[in-house]
Amino acid sequence: MSSSISSSEHDAASIPPAPASAARWGSFVRGFVITAAAVLVGTLALAFLIDPYDTGHTPLSLREGVRPQGPRTAAASRGRDLAFSAAIFGNSHVQLLSPDALRADTGIPFVSLIAPASGPKEGLVLIDWFLRHRREPARAVIVGIDALWCTANPAMPNDKPFPFWLYSRSPTDYLVGLLRFDVLEEFQRRIVYLLTGKGERARRDGYWDYEPNYIGMGYDTAPAKRAALEVIGESGGGNAKGPYPAAQALEALMNTAPGTALILLRPPVYHKVLPIPGSADAAADAGCRDAFAALAARRPRTALIDWRTDRPELRDPNRFFDQTHYRQSIARLVEADIAAALAALR
8 A cells, every 4th residue: 555545544534524525424314303302292182082091181082991901001991980889908818809799789880900910009099099989979999908918017018010190180190191102002903992982891899809820830639739828827917016107108098098998908817817916917807907997986987897817717728728718608708898897888
C-alpha cells in the first residue's frame, strides 16, 4: 500500500458526514419517535375504550360482562354488577360457598369474589372495589379469615401475582396498567365478545366448584393423597402476640360501610391440623382469633363464625380433599351458619 493511498483513506475517514446525510438521519429518528408515540397512544386509547375487563372506566356503553377467565381479572366486572348486594371474599378456603345456596337461605343476592391463593392484601382491594360500586349500601360482606390474615407484617405481602392496578382508585395507575402484554393479548377476544355477541360470558356470580378438579387429580382415591390427609400439621399462622394489621385494615375499610353486615368466617380445616392445646400453634391461633373476635365485638352488625374447633364433621376424611380444602357437604353446613348469623344481625 502506498503512502499516498493511505493518506487519502485517512483524509476520507476524517471528513464529517455531508449535511444532507445528517438531515436524513435526523428526519428518520424524528419519524420513528413520532410513529412509536402514535402507536403507544393509539393502543392505550383503544384499550381504554374497549375496557378489556369491564371496569366501567370507558365512556362507551358496551356489552356487560367479560369472557370466561380467571377470577383475578373477572372480579372487576362481577364486583360492580348491581344485580348483587352481597359478596364473598377470600381464597380457595371459601371457594365452595355457593352464591345460589346463600341466596336461597337468606334472600340476598350474593356474588363470589374469591381469588385462589390470595391473602388479605388482595381481599381488601376487592372488598373496597365492591363497596364503592354499590348505589345502595351492600347488605352483607363475608370474609374468609384463614392463617394468612394473621400476619404481623403490615405490608401483607402477596405470594401470587395480582392485578392491583385494575382495582386502583388512581386513574393513572389504571392507564399505566393497561400498557402490558396481557392487555394486548385480550384485544382480539374482547372485540369479538363485544362486537359479535357470540363470545361466551363468564359465570356472572363467580361460583367455581373445585370438586371436579380435585377428583380429576385423584384426591378422593389416590392412597398417597389420602395418607397425606392424616399427617399432623399446624394452622395457627405463627403470630401469637400480634399485631394483626389485616384485622385493623379490614375494620377501617368496613367502617366506611356501617350499614353492611360483616361475617368473619374462620374456614374449616381437617382435624389433623387443628392446634394442639397448649402448643405454640394453639397460642397463635388464639391470638389471631381473639383479634377478629374483638373486631366483631366492636363493630355493629358483625359476627365471627369459627369453624376451627374440634367437631365431628372435621374428623371425617370423606368430607375433605386435603387438610384445608373441604367438600360440598361441609360447604352446605357453613352456608347454614352464615344464613343464621345474618338472620341474627337483622
